[in-house]
Each structure stands twice: as structure tokens, then as C-alpha cells.
Amino acid sequence: MVLPALLAAQTVKLTPPQLEPGSPVLLEIASSDCAAIDGTLNGVPVRFFRAANHHWYALAGIDVEAPVAPVKLALTLRLAAGGSRELTEQIPLIPANYRTATITVAPKFVAPPPEAQKRIEEERALKAKLFAEANARIGDEPAWNGDFRPPVHSQPTDSFGTRRIDKSTADPSQQISTIHKGMDFRAKSGTPVHAANAGTVILAGHLYYEGNCVIIDHGLGLYTLYMHLSKFSVHAGEQVKTGQLLGLSGATGRVTGPHLHWAVRYQDAYIDPGKLLSLTLPVHANAP
Ligand SMILES: [Zn+2]
Structure with a gap:
């Protein structure tokens, strides 16, 4: 347009x-x-x-x-x-054509026990703080440079934007409905996971829902998140290049099986990783 x-x-x-x-x-x-x-x-x-x-x-x-x-x-x-x-x-915005699906997850993730709820709250605050700090130090140039690449060499299985209704309880009033805000890749545990573009690691740690999670700040408000890893190859504060090994995929956190959940965030908005991958992106003037 x-x-x-x-x-x-x-x-x-x-x-x-x-x-x-x-x-x-x-x-x-x-x-x-x-x-x-x-x-x-x-x-x-x-x-x-x-x-x-x-x-x-x-x-x-x-x-x-x-x-x-x-x-x-x-x-x-x-x-x-x-x-x-x-x-x-x-x-104008046109309506998106996202699917609805049903899933069944372990009860400890549907109704987290009280001791987990404190942890979930602390992690919610930690993530908010990390993104707020990263948004506050936005500079003039992106760290990303050129096109984004898929983080694993495998087919995505579940699409972004799917409304997931949890059927682990028969009582409809107890069923939780969530929007899937990332792209899932089929990946058996131990599959190498790569940085989709250049940036700085702002988190490499274990979270209740995300499991072992890496978050990369690509600059100018853009972030990618890699979840459910079994192993880390990077640490917070590390600068990474496009394609650099971040760790190995796994089944940690809120999962129904091993896979890589990959999410893309612009400021506070979750956007479709598939659409980002299909964009031809510029190379910036000050690229090394
Ligand atoms: Zn997912």
C-alpha cells in the first residue's frame, strides 16, 4: 500500500x-x-x-x-x-483469519498451585521490567540487519493467532481460552535453536510457563523469544549474530510435548513470526 x-x-x-x-x-x-x-x-x-x-x-x-x-x-x-x-x-485494518483449536495441558499449568502463583507474579514483573528497560534505551539504529531467518530447520506446526480452548476440564466455565502468540516448530529435544537476527540477549533463564527462555532485543523496539529450551548456549547481556546458536530445544515449561515456541514482539505488541519471515528487510547504513 x-x-x-x-x-x-x-x-x-x-x-x-x-x-x-x-x-x-x-x-x-x-x-x-x-x-x-x-x-x-x-x-x-x-x-x-x-x-x-x-x-x-x-x-x-x-x-x-x-x-x-x-x-x-x-x-x-x-x-x-x-x-x-x-x-x-x-x-484500515482487515480482519485476520485465525483458527480456533482445543488443547489439553497439565493441571499444574491450568490452575497453578499457590506456591507457583507467587513465582508467576514475580516472573510477570521481571518480564515487564526487562521490556520496559529495553524500550527505554532504544537508540537510533536497529541491531537487526536484513531479513529474519527461522530459528530451527523444521516446519512450523501450529499457526500464530489460534484461539486455544483448554479442554483439560469438562466444566466450560473453568475452560481457559488463550490466543497463541507465537509460532510453534516441530523440534525433538536437542534440536539446535538459532538467533533469527542480530541483537542482544536480555534474558536466558527459566520461567514457569516459558520454561528455559531466551529473549533477544533486536533494537528499535523489536524482540524475539525462544521458549521451552533444554539447554542454553548464551547468557544475558551477550551480543549475538544472525544464525548464532542460542541453545537446544526441549519441553520445559507449559508444553504438551517437545517443540520450539518462537514469538516476535514489537514494543508491547505480539506479531506474526511467519509474516515477519516473509518480509524483505533493508540492510542499514552503518552495518559492519
Ligand atoms: Zn507455542
């Missing part, structure tokens, strides 16, 4: 062209007279950088649970010659 800029020459190109809840959004502006671009998408900051081809790009996303309603894009183009230009657009 090419959005007609309201005020003049610049146009904003969106990929994918049609957005739905769970879409990543690559914004591209071919402009030679900009010194910087600031903006928001539905009130969430979008961070632009200049790529090797001198176009401006930002990679953002729309949460899987976002309402199907137009999203507002507001941009300020700061001109090299001084002054600025404001652009605003309402971008």
Missing part, C-alpha cells in the same frame, strides 16, 4: 500492503531532504533509520488482539534545510 502524503512529494510505502491484527509493518519513505523522521502508529512510537539505499525505514507491528479499526499513522519529517512536515493517515 502506498499512502498519498497529504502535503507533498513524500510517499509512505507499507509492507505488507494490507494490515491486520498481528501484522508486522515495514514503513518506507524515499526522501533525500529529511534529516530525521519521528512518528507514531496508534500512539506507539515508530523508530526510523536510514538504510544503505538511503531510504528511511521503520519496522513496527500491530498486536494480534488489536481491534479491527483504522490505525492512525502520524509522522513528522524533519527537513535537512530546516523546518518540518507533518503527515497523518488513517490506515
Whole structure:
């Protein structure tokens, strides 16, 4: 989709062209007279950088649970010659076609025992703190560079966005319904798991639901999460390259069997890993 800029020459190109809840959004502006671009998408900051081809790009996303309603894009183009230009657009969202499925999980994960509930609360706070700290230190350049790659060499089994109704209890009032906010890959325990792109490890530790989990900060608000691992090959604070070994897959945490759950997060929004993998992404100008 090419959005007609309201005020003049610049146009904003969106990929994918049609957005739905769970879409990543690559914004591209071919402009030679900009010194910087600031903006928001539905009130969430979008961070632009200049790529090797001198176009401006930002990679953002729309949460899987976002309402199907137009999203507002507001941009300020700061001109090299001084002054600025404001652009605003309402971008329509189309409904996503996600599935509904039933699953059965172990009772300790459906109704966690009291001693686990304290741990779950602490981990919820830890994750919120990690993401808040990472969002607060966002710089001017992404750490990701070029296309994202699948973290394992195997087929995904369950799709992103599926509404899962837990049937481990027969009582419908007790059945929990959750949205699957990642992509599951078939992977027997011990399968090597690789970084989908470059970044910094902000967590490599054991969590109640996620099991052994690695979180990578790819910069400019983008994160990938790798769950249920049996072994770690990285530690928090470590910088990783695209394709670097993060650990081995497993069946730790809330699982019905060994697999890799891979999730992609933009700021607080969970987006479809499959759609991210299908994007052709720019190489940034300051890449080594
Ligand atoms: Zn999963």
C-alpha cells in the first residue's frame, strides 16, 4: 500500500500492503531532504533509520488482539534545510483469519498451585521490567540487519493467532481460552535453536510457563523469544549474530510435548513470526 502524503512529494510505502491484527509493518519513505523522521502508529512510537539505499525505514507491528479499526499513522519529517512536515493517515485494518483449536495441558499449568502463583507474579514483573528497560534505551539504529531467518530447520506446526480452548476440564466455565502468540516448530529435544537476527540477549533463564527462555532485543523496539529450551548456549547481556546458536530445544515449561515456541514482539505488541519471515528487510547504513 502506498499512502498519498497529504502535503507533498513524500510517499509512505507499507509492507505488507494490507494490515491486520498481528501484522508486522515495514514503513518506507524515499526522501533525500529529511534529516530525521519521528512518528507514531496508534500512539506507539515508530523508530526510523536510514538504510544503505538511503531510504528511511521503520519496522513496527500491530498486536494480534488489536481491534479491527483504522490505525492512525502520524509522522513528522524533519527537513535537512530546516523546518518540518507533518503527515497523518488513517490506515484500515482487515480482519485476520485465525483458527480456533482445543488443547489439553497439565493441571499444574491450568490452575497453578499457590506456591507457583507467587513465582508467576514475580516472573510477570521481571518480564515487564526487562521490556520496559529495553524500550527505554532504544537508540537510533536497529541491531537487526536484513531479513529474519527461522530459528530451527523444521516446519512450523501450529499457526500464530489460534484461539486455544483448554479442554483439560469438562466444566466450560473453568475452560481457559488463550490466543497463541507465537509460532510453534516441530523440534525433538536437542534440536539446535538459532538467533533469527542480530541483537542482544536480555534474558536466558527459566520461567514457569516459558520454561528455559531466551529473549533477544533486536533494537528499535523489536524482540524475539525462544521458549521451552533444554539447554542454553548464551547468557544475558551477550551480543549475538544472525544464525548464532542460542541453545537446544526441549519441553520445559507449559508444553504438551517437545517443540520450539518462537514469538516476535514489537514494543508491547505480539506479531506474526511467519509474516515477519516473509518480509524483505533493508540492510542499514552503518552495518559492519
Ligand atoms: Zn507455542
